[in-house]
Amino acid sequence: MSDPTSVEWAWARLSIHLEWASDFWLLFVFTDDPRANQQLRERAQSQLEAGGRQLVNLRPSAPDDTAVRDVLLQGRADQVAWVDYVRHDAPGQADWREAWQRLCAQLNERRELLRRRWGTGGIVFATTLDRLDATPAVAPDLWTVRALLLRVATRSTDPSDRPSFERIEDHRRKSTRDLELDRQAVERARRKLADGGPLADLALALRTLSETLDDLREPDEALAAGQEAVEHYRTLAREEPEAYSSRLAAALSDLGARLFAVRQRDEALAAAEEAVELLRRLAHTEPET
């Protein structure tokens, strides 16, 4: 357990704090992974309940939901609140980022009230990593008295901690595919290609794997698979444009989404523009496509 940005590291640190803290405290968790947030929260809840305390899970239903703030200001003496703002904005939107800033600013001026209302309890503020740099300026008083700052950049690598699909509450999967089978399909396609089999099978397997990985919030692996899929479809489209240009366009469109997910926005735009251009040409030459 040597990675300071892993769930395990964060949990080890948080667990000790929950056990040893004796006065009001607040801390921040920054993670892009809702499941990492969920894991930490559930473990915290178990530990607290074992000690006769409660964890109050506060998750806004919408960016303009003020109920979280109201509950925090009412307080629950000696309990622990987990404030879940691990919510990503849609491209071009900033609703959740602004909601986070509003909450921070509003609570920042009520720091002493929070201290009085939560007694010997505490508050965990969880949000996305891209808000780390701005939070000190938005809530300097809360930031100054933070007991802990946890950054969780990766999912837990402990297989026993990998959540089953049933426990992923907020993750609406687009597909029901099994990751292991999709990986196996790629390996099988590679072996076949080595033996003279079709490149198209590998391209398809990679594109499918990329989609599954994206679904499971593995953006880096999803990007790698998607990039390789595009390269293979380019090769195929050069050799047989009628058969594979539309599939190349689809793969480029997917790739754009993967690139955006890892904040390579310029490259994402380029991929998307190439897909659009390809589809325009196809529409012009094949109007019924």
Place this chain on the structure above:
Amino acid sequence: MIDPATTTQLRQLYQNLVDQPLWPDDPRYVDLYADPGWAALDPVARLATRIRFSAIESSQLFSGHRGTGKSTQLRKLQRELEGDPTYKVVICDMEDYLPMTDAVDEVDFMLGAAGALSDALVDAGLLGRDSKGDYWTRFVDWLRGQRIDVEQLGLDAKVPVGPGAELRFNVKANLKSDAAFRERVRERMKLHVGAFRAEVHGFAQDCVKWLRAEHGDDTQLVVIYDSIEHLRGITTNERAVAESVEGLFRGHGDALRFPHVHTIYTVPPWLRLHYAGTDGFDSYCQIPCIKVRKRAPDPGGQVQPDPAGLDVLWRVAGKRGDMQWLLRDRAAFDELALACGGYLRDLFRMLTDLTAHAALHGVPVAGDRCRLAIEELRSAYQGFTNRQAVWLQAIEDSGRLDIPDLDDQHTIARFLDTHVLLAYRNGEDWYAVHPVIRELVADRAAAWHRAQRGQAER
């Protein structure tokens, strides 16, 4: 497996490292200024001396980064002054009276200050609990006397005052939480500001008279208005709020000087950016960070540790627990102390982190873990651009807050607020970048210059 005795000791240390204002008689308290080398910096001595030497009244500003011990020093000041029974000292937390995220003007502030004073005197038992000291009631009566329609101000929230008493307008609640009310008050009071100033000054002097009637003719009133430095906006109105605070203290020093009262106002450290003279106040006293490094003789010069400052931090931390036991040796502690830049909260934060680590891995903590704690601290100070790094580098090199562009001063103010910049003092105030990001600032500033040169060549 860590033995139970070690775990118990670590747990105690973890709890001792919680940073909170201390009373001078707390066993964890260290009087930094008892050391002869530091006595000249003692803010309590400076504030108290000004009060004691002022013939009738005084008005002072008090500043310092969050976590530098302002509240502790104010408590110490209260204790010290109250050693003389003629001094009656009250501390008013302005967070309870004014919204901290909206622009403030003279009227709001004076109303909040007067109300806070009346509450503090009643709560401290210095005046009887009859209505004469209740400024909120007096304010409504004054409005009527000025022929200002109270109902038009929207004062419809009422609270009972005492069992069986008539309902009174809840001015305090409206002032804190109702922006429309504050706007209406400002609007209706536009032609009455001078009269209101006289009214508030009159109330303050009445308080002094009542106190002297209760406690003797020599009684002096000291009012500390705390948490004003918490006045800051949110992202959309940050500049407006900062300008309103500056306007309040730059332009209304006379209004904030209450006749026959000694007042102290806590203000944000960035006010120093604009505070060239006294402007109606008797002094500006700032708590600096503990100087753990000497000021570089030249821009970009070698930074030397300051052994005296490191010794102070060693003493402060030692009051919380056995640092030698936790860290192995003094050198390991000094590495953390240099990294915190003399900002106590950051030192305690790193020590807390290492204490938790020791709970799993035993004592003493390994050197590489200390370096990781420093790295974790660095992650909290990354919020600046390459362009801003150029300003920060200029401040680091000169030690002064010279920023030519007025628009940039609010950004610098934010950096002071969030401890990206730290304030020190040796004869004069000087400023430096937080040590954990000094190299990062230099790198980003260099990147900015390279980018500018590249653009110019194109």
